[in-house]
Amino acid sequence: MSSTEWQDAILYNAMYGKAKEVFSLVHIDDFDPGDRQELAAIMERGFIDNVIEPAWVKDECIRLGRPSPNYVVQIISAGWTGTVGYYAERLREASARRHATTVLTRGLQRLGSLESDPVGIVEDVKAELNALPSPTMTNDDTWTIDDIMGLHMEDSPYTLPMMLKRNERLVLTGSEGGGKSVFIYQMLTGAAFGVDTFTHEVIEPKRVLFMDVENNEFQARANLDKIVPILKEISPNMAPDWRSMKQRVVNLLSSADRANIIRRIVHYSPDILYMGTAYKLTDISDDMHRSVRAIQSVVDRIRQEIDCSVIVEHHAGHGFNNDRNNMRPEGSSYWLRWPDFGYGMQPLKTNNGSRLMRLGAWRGDRATDRKFPVALKQGTVFPWNPVYADEWDALYANTYQ
Numbered sequence: 001m002s003s004t005e006w007q008d009a010i011l012y013n014a015m016y017g018k019a020k021e022v023f024s025l026v027h028i029d030d031f032d033p034g035d036r037q038e039l040a041a042i043m044e045r046g047f048i049d050n051v052i053e054p055a056w057v058k059d060e061c062i063r064l065g066r067p068s069p070n071y072v073v074q075i076i077s078a079g080w081t082g083t084v085g086y087y088a089e090r091l092r093e094a095s096a097r098r099h100a101t102t103v104l105t106r107g108l109q110r111l112g113s114l115e116s117d118p119v120g121i122v123e124d125v126k127a128e129l130n131a132l133p134s135p136t137m138t139n140d141d142t143w144t145i146d147d148i149m150g151l152h153m154e155d156s157p158y159t160l161p162m163m164l165k166r167n168e169r170l171v172l173t174g175s176e177g178g179g180k181s182v183f184i185y186q187m188l189t190g191a192a193f194g195v196d197t198f199t200h201e202v203i204e205p206k207r208v209l210f211m212d213v214e215n216n217e218f219q220a221r222a223n224l225d226k227i228v229p230i231l232k233e234i235s236p237n238m239a240p241d242w243r244s245m246k247q248r249v250v251n252l253l254s255s256a257d258r259a260n261i262i263r264r265i266v267h268y269s270p271d272i273l274y275m276g277t278a279y280k281l282t283d284i285s286d287d288m289h290r291s292v293r294a295i296q297s298v299v300d301r302i303r304q305e306i307d308c309s310v311i312v313e314h315h316a317g318h319g320f321n322n323d324r325n326n327m328r329p330e331g332s333s334y335w336l337r338w339p340d341f342g343y344g345m346q347p348l349k350t351n352n353g354s355r356l357m358r359l360g361a362w363r364g365d366r367a368t369d370r371k372f373p374v375a376l377k378q379g380t381v382f383p384w385n386p387v388y389a390d391e392w393d394a395l396y397a398n399t400y401q
Helices: 003-025 035-048 054-064 069-076 084-113 118-130 145-149 180-193 217-225 228-234 255-268 288-306 389-395
Strands: 158-160 169-174 208-212 242-244 272-276 309-315 341-348 356-361 375-378 384-387
Touching: 003 035, 003 054, 003 069, 003 084, 035 054, 035 069, 054 069, 084 118, 118 255, 158 180, 169 180, 180 208, 180 217, 180 228, 180 242, 180 272, 180 309, 180 384, 208 255, 217 228, 255 288, 272 288, 288 309, 384 389
Parallel strands: 169 309, 169 341, 208 242, 208 272, 272 309
Antiparallel strands: 341 356, 356 375, 375 384
């Protein structure tokens, strides 16, 4: 049978009582443009309105003037006897082949025209091909209860003790100049040296990569000056696997930049990746949702490839209804649903001039077995010391309601 015969067989089955099965397996776009796609659209509408039967379809085609009357009569009187599942699978295979041919042809034309970076074109082609649904009509793309219950549950290791595990996302917000960068540099540089900078205990060292588009190398040096000498005293023989990308101008709305950044980060394959500040990861765009989705899609693609923890630094907004201390991320609400953990650093006034920051969650944690500090106080060894719930309740709770 040819592709057109499979399509006609599907339409015949939909006409005679099997529309529910047909339209659960195939989409209108799977049909060839013209008579077949137009008839499929009419029949799907008839199925949704619960009026589909041969006479109604024929009358509706006459009313609309399409598809051709001869084709409609041909389908009504065809008499196909095969199963819907078989016809649908053949149709989806043909549709996938047509879609892939179109995408690849367009990609070759773009490469031939020298219109833009070839890496960006390849990434666009890959994205379009990845979006193509599988043509299989079996149940292999779903999980059963037995499948889920039979999975081997491995306890993912921590990359930051009691806070982050592999493949998890933390978005940290706060006002500019509030100490976020130093806090992040302290935790991640400690992880590279194999030191928990909260407890000063030796831990397994981690491979760390900074994509710091906010601080230049001299500002990064100023942050590290507060941290590295102490770490070298604790772990004098450690050669930390710590890197910071030199590229500081990034636009993740650009397909070329996305492809380049993903390639470089996957090549380095860190255990922990830092990206920020978020507003400098994309070019200026009137569509805030689109900018956020560009960042999120790059992060999720990286996590899919190398299973690393990711920390994104972002500025806090200027207050929302029901905001938790005005620490929710600036811009699109897409930030609120995406991370595994979302925390904000809020400065608090103290009587002695020492720094104290409330570390509050602006979204519920996806895991309940973590121990994030509830505050950070100015340290004597490292820049920041953690304040956990018991200390907060004893020393600070009455002052900071």
